[in-house]
Amino acid sequence: MIITLLLIIVGLILQSLFIKAEIDGKMKAAVILKGTASLMFVLLGVFLITSKITMYGDLILKGLIFGMFGDILLNLRYLVPEQKGSSVFGLGVISFIVGHIFYIAALVDLGGTGILLYSLIFTIIISVIVVLLMKKHIPIEKKYIRVCSYIYIIVVVAMLSSAISLILVKGYSFKYTSFLVGALLFLISDIFTVYYSFAKQSNLQKALNLYIYYLAQILIALTLAL
Numbered sequence: 191m192i193i194t195l196l197l198i199i200v201g202l203i204l205q206s207l208f209i210k211a212e213i214d215g216k217m218k219a220a221v222i223l224k225g226t227a228s229l230m231f232v233l234l235g236v237f238l239i240t241s242k243i244t245m246y247g248d249l250i251l252k253g254l255i256f257g258m259f260g261d262i263l264l265n266l267r268y269l270v271p272e273q274k275g276s277s278v279f280g281l282g283v284i285s286f287i288v289g290h291i292f293y294i295a296a297l298v299d300l301g302g303t304g305i306l307l308y309s310l311i312f313t314i315i316i317s318v319i320v321v322l323l324m325k326k327h328i329p330i331e332k333k334y335i336r337v338c339s340y341i342y343i344i345v346v347v348a349m350l351s352s353a354i355s356l357i358l359v360k361g362y363s364f365k366y367t368s369f370l371v372g373a374l375l376f377l378i379s380d381i382f383t384v385y386y387s388f389a390k391q392s393n394l395q396k397a398l399n400l401y402i403y404y405l406a407q408i409l410i411a412l413t414l415a416l
Contacts (some may be wrong), residue, residue, distance in 0.1 A: 193237055194415065199410060201230030203402045209397045217268040224265045227256035231407045238414035247414050250297035256289030257407055283338040290345045290376075293410065297352040297369070304332045305355035312351035318351050320381065349373050365416035372409030374404035 208223035230315055235254045241248040263282030267275040298305060353370040360366065379402040382395070 194234065194412075197230050197234040201227055201234070201404070201408070204230060205400065209400050213393050213396065217265070221265045221269060225258065225262045227404070228261040228278065228407075229405045231404070231411050232258050233401050234408070235411045238411065243306055246299045249292045249299060250410065250414055253289040253292035253296065254407065254411055256285050256292065259287035260289060271274070271295060278406075280338045283342045287342055287345050290349045293349050293373075294345075294352050297349070297356050300366075301352075301356040305352060305359050308355035308358055309348065309351045312354055313344065313348045316351060317347045320347060320377075324381065343380060346373075346377050350377050363416075365413050368416065369407050369413050373412075375402050375406035375409070377407045378397065 194321075204227035208220055208227050211217075211220040211223055229377070232251075232254045235251045239251055246298075248362035260282045263278055263285055267282070270278055321340055324339075324343070350370075350373040350411055353373040357363075357366050357370060379399055382399045384402070
């Protein structure tokens with residue numbers, strides 16, 4: 191318990207320092223701090239999985255690792271030449287997509303194939319709503335990023351849908367609810383992340399969004415202890 195709390199607290203401190211560095215325009219420091227903050231939720235996953243190694247735990251840990259890579263790449267795009275920024279951004283999005291696929295696989299491991307039909311239905315309904323709401327906020331000329339963003343949002347929605355379906359099929363548990371809340375926070379954060387990739391946001395909005403994302407990863411990592 192002490193190590194778990196320590197990793198969470200250190201992670202939140204590093205996340206706060208990262209947010210401050212990014213707001214101040216210190217992008218080199220921001221990349222290092224963001225990567226280190228993300229490393230904390232990966233280490234949290236490693237620590238929690240060592241006591242009980244399962245297929246679910248292995249998949250969640252892989253998702254956390256790819257989430258860390260995604261974090262680093264999304265911030266690294268500010269340090270590369272402008273013409274390469276979109277490519278680095280796209281790689282970051284792909285890394286997150288792979289991570290979310292591992293999360294979805296972990297949920298299927300818990301709920302079995304019985305959750306797939308419900309997940310598909312929820313994914314279609316929620317994705318259509320979200321994409322239609324976001325469409326006008328993503329510039330046409332940003333085609334590469336726009337396509338990656340849509341695919342990414344649909345994958346995040348699929349993760350949320352799988353978490354909802356798991357509870358419908360298997361019933362309530364604190365573990366399932368923790369994942370569901372984490373998935374919901376992920377979707378909220380990612381919608382704002384995509385939107386604010388093309389629109390200006392205040393420092394408060396940026397900080398809140400980044401904290402929401404970090405809490406989502408922590409809640410998913412904590413399911414390994416439940």
